[in-house]
Amino acid sequence: MSESKNIPLEQVLANALMKSSFGPKLESHIALSLAASESRQQLAKTVQEPVRDLQKAFADLIADMVSAFAKLPGELRPAMRSLVGLGWFPSGEMGFSEIHAFRQACDAGNKVAVDQAMVDWLRTEMPEIRKRLSNRFPLRHQILDAAFAAHESAKYELSIPVFLAQVEGMCLEVLGTKLFSTKSGVPVTRESTEALSRMELSEVLLLPLRELHGLTASKASRGNWPDAPNRHEILHGISTDYATPINSYKAISLLEYFCTFVAPRLDADWPRI
Numbered sequence: 001m002s003e004s005k006n007i008p009l010e011q012v013l014a015n016a017l018m019k020s021s022f023g024p025k026l027e028s029h030i031a032l033s034l035a036a037s038e039s040r041q042q043l044a045k046t047v048q049e050p051v052r053d054l055q056k057a058f059a060d061l062i063a064d065m066v067s068a069f070a071k072l073p074g075e076l077r078p079a080m081r082s083l084v085g086l087g088w089f090p091s092g093e094m095g096f097s098e099i100h101a102f103r104q105a106c107d108a109g110n111k112v113a114v115d116q117a118m119v120d121w122l123r124t125e126m127p128e129i130r131k132r133l134s135n136r137f138p139l140r141h142q143i144l145d146a147a148f149a150a151h152e153s154a155k156y157e158l159s160i161p162v163f164l165a166q167v168e169g170m171c172l173e174v175l176g177t178k179l180f181s182t183k184s185g186v187p188v189t190r191e192s193t194e195a196l197s198r199m200e201l202s203e204v205l206l207l208p209l210r211e212l213h214g215l216t217a218s219k220a221s222r223g224n225w226p227d228a229p230n231r232h233e234i235l236h237g238i239s240t241d242y243a244t245p246i247n248s249y250k251a252i253s254l255l256e257y258f259c260t261f262v263a264p265r266l267d268a269d270w271p272r273i
Helices: 009-019 023-085 096-107 111-136 138-152 156-175 188-197 200-205 231-235 245-266
Strands: none
Touching (some): 023 200, 096 111, 111 245, 138 245, 156 231
């Protein structure tokens, strides 16, 4: 008895436990738990490194995206000016890579390639363009339908004036000012864009409302844009050679530009559809 008194209590409990029916099971569970714990630690080590690598790769990607976005206005500005200089207007549905490709063709002096690329894009997108215009300017639906019918029937002498008149009406509706009016050689629409011009990307996208171009040019400066139709000459009966398929598509590109770039940025109640 004296010897048993010297046995540590932990040992007595362990011996009793092992003699019980569930002792071996418990020991097995403990062993399994220890093994599982080691496995979890190993798994954690196995997972942590790839996760750290993934986090670094993601951080690098975000940094690259931020850098690319910061450069975007500087790259987009000449593209916008090049296209508008030829009487074409980009769409908010275009990718920036597409706009950049159009700009490269412009800079190469390949006007035929630019015209064909823009016509191809507009022709492919035409059902969606018409849908967007009808949804967002429902009161103009009937007039625009008639103009598009004239365009499809190659009656460009009818389609072009209607397209230009309607986009001017849209501008009055959204901005409260005429799209093609100028004051002291500056588009009157410039004032409407001042608040957004502090954001460099928006300022670039709204350049056609902030700078003169072929459609808005006065008689004195019209020669600077020989490839762009001029709204004043067309609607006032001065020009008699404007009725070409290219000019009709250019007018459609202006409608699409206004509907996808301008109105969504300048009309707080613009439907997001």
